[in-house]
Ligand SMILES: *[C@@H]1O[C@H](CO)[C@@H](O)[C@H](O)[C@H]1NC(C)=O
Ligand SMILES: *[C@@H]1O[C@H](CO)[C@@H](O)[C@H](O)[C@H]1NC(C)=O
Ligand SMILES: *[C@@H]1O[C@H](CO)[C@@H](O)[C@H](O)[C@H]1NC(C)=O
Ligand SMILES: *[C@@H]1O[C@H](CO)[C@@H](O)[C@H](O)[C@H]1NC(C)=O
Ligand SMILES: *[C@@H]1O[C@H](CO)[C@@H](O)[C@H](O)[C@H]1NC(C)=O
Ligand SMILES: *[C@@H]1O[C@H](CO)[C@@H](O)[C@H](O)[C@H]1NC(C)=O
Ligand SMILES: *[C@@H]1O[C@H](CO)[C@@H](O)[C@H](O)[C@H]1NC(C)=O
Ligand SMILES: *[C@@H]1O[C@H](CO)[C@@H](O)[C@H](O)[C@H]1NC(C)=O
């Protein structure tokens with residue numbers, strides 16, 4: 001232990017460990033696997049979630065919307081709202097399973113109840129007056145699906161809260177939330193198209209076909225989410241809002257709860273995704289496939305690797321198990337998660353190796369390629385948050401006694417529930433290590449979490465760090481961070497839709513952002529990076545809260 005300590009001090013180039021990240025570090029274990037000073041303190045993690053959430057609102061929320069200049073992209077706003085909604089589910093879990101009382105912490109049930117009421121009313125306001133549904137309605141096939149997932153999570157929250165509180169809190173909103181989910185799912189519902197590449201969805205109907213990972217992963221998750229949690233909707237108004245006037249639309253067809261078509265979409269999509277090698281040699285998911293002129297197969301692969309592409313199908317795989325009882329979906333999930341954890345350098349043999357780029361980060365901390373050079377586009381600033389959101393949904397304890405949806409979903413037997421909880425518990429130190437790293441990127445003045453979570457570990461701020469910039473994969477085009485490439489082959493507009501205006505808008509936004517004379521260090525602290533921080537801190541919180549539920553399964557107690 002003494003040796004380890006000296007080793008750590010040497011690596012930090014100082015004899016006393018004084019940096020924020022390292023406070024509380026006692027030299028036990030490998031530094032790149034350190035889960036922070038309070039790994040099992042549920043109360044501490046809950047306080048952090050409350051804190052990060054309240055800073056998000058105090059800094060960026062004007063009463064109806066997230067305010068930033070240039071303004072947040074619509075799809076990202078839907079994702080931010082999803083993180084907020086799911087934090088209310090975490091608070092509900094904390095009250096219902098622990099009565100909100102955690103030894104040695106300020107958190108209590110009354111306070112969590114007050115939080116839930118406050119934030120729920122903000123979520124309602126975002127529904128009625130914040131979300132710019134007209135814009136997302138005419139955007140790409142991935143954008144629409146974030147909106148579906150957003151309002152399905154809201155419905156899940158209401159039902160979870162009401163089951164615990166035996167109240168009808170929020171029930172009056174369910175039909176409207178369901179209607180919005182329905183309108184947006186309807187956009188993609190029949191877009192799985194076998195004419196090219198034997199299947200899959202294309203990214204954007206206005207661009208030349210690009211069958212990309214995110215759109216198709218979302219289709220797994222949104223389809224199974226609709227199958228399980230959509231309560232049905234007989235409102236036939238097809239328009240996203242009363243002010244929508246771009247097109248005349250046919251009435252929205254009725255969609256019943258648990259329509260088998262939805263399950264089929266999810267199954268077919270995952271089977272297609274798996275059989276069309278989206279993974280690189282390391283097992284990480286690449287961004288997508290183009291189809292060369294005159295070809296019909298996915299023959300041109302973009303090797304770019306992004307964090308969110310590694311995780312958005314995880315909630316879908318979990319849902320597919322719920323619906324079918326087929327454990328191969330869970331196995332696919334564990335395997336994808338293990339690949340990602342390893343690709344952050346978590347399993348490195350020694351300090352030097354841990355500090356090397358491992359495919360998706362280093363030192364056990366997840367990074368996108370644009371993090372260290374501090375040149376992410378606005379889109380990319382929430383990718384890691386999306387990863388941890390879906391990771392967290394995947395790791396919810398499997399039900400053993402009460403099916404999630406009566407008469408529809410499966411129960412886990414003891415062995416399965418046990419092995420799921422063991423797998424998920426084994427990820428907990430890694431999640432906490434990432435959450436603790438994110439928390440330590442906070443600017444002491446503004447309290448805003450930065451984009452590059454890896455910075456605090458190496459005692460850096462959020463300014464560009466060329467020394468830590470890693471070259472992108474061979475054969476990759478970083479389309480998320482170089483949107484100007486959308487106007488060129490192979491993405492070029494295909495003459496359908498209003499592609500030119502779409503690309504034009506993306507470019508104007510990006511130019512405006514880049515031309516702003518903001519301090520480089522502050523460019524990477526935004527509403528997106530704060531919300532992304534909330535997502536990983538909340539996942540860390542759940543990694544502790546879930547222990548009780550896991551313990552109920554495997555026997556034994558303890559918080
Ligand atoms: C971290 O960097 C700051 C500024 O360069 C320096 O003052 C501080 O001593 C460093 N801390 C550690 C632990 O190396
Ligand atoms: C909040 O900001 C949005 C976007 O700029 C604006 O449309 C809205 O009117 C603002 N709301 C309030 C209450 O100021
Ligand atoms: C399927 O894709 C082909 C080729 O891009 C296109 O011509 C066709 O209209 C699509 N079918 C549907 C139902 O969208
Ligand atoms: C529409 O659905 C609501 C509840 O989802 C139900 O109360 C109502 O009776 C339905 N209306 C029709 C015309 O089916
Ligand atoms: C029309 O479509 C564009 C996107 O193509 C969208 O930005 C705009 O909000 C829509 N306008 C209305 C009034 O629906
Ligand atoms: C998928 O492609 C990668 C990169 O070309 C390759 O290393 C891997 O073996 C392929 N996997 C399968 C199952 O074909
Ligand atoms: C795990 O990551 C290390 C780099 O940290 C790499 O050398 C090794 O091949 C990876 N193992 C697997 C199974 O992906
Ligand atoms: C922290 O934020 C303040 C105000 O936004 C800014 O002036 C300062 O440069 C930031 N400090 C760091 C280290 O990023």
Ligand SMILES: *[C@@H]1O[C@H](CO)[C@@H](O)[C@H](O)[C@H]1NC(C)=O
Nearest residue numbers: 370373375466469478481482
């Ligand atoms: C970001 O900066 C790095 C290092 O200068 C560079 O390699 C990379 O291409 C840049 N990325 C973008 C999207 O501009």
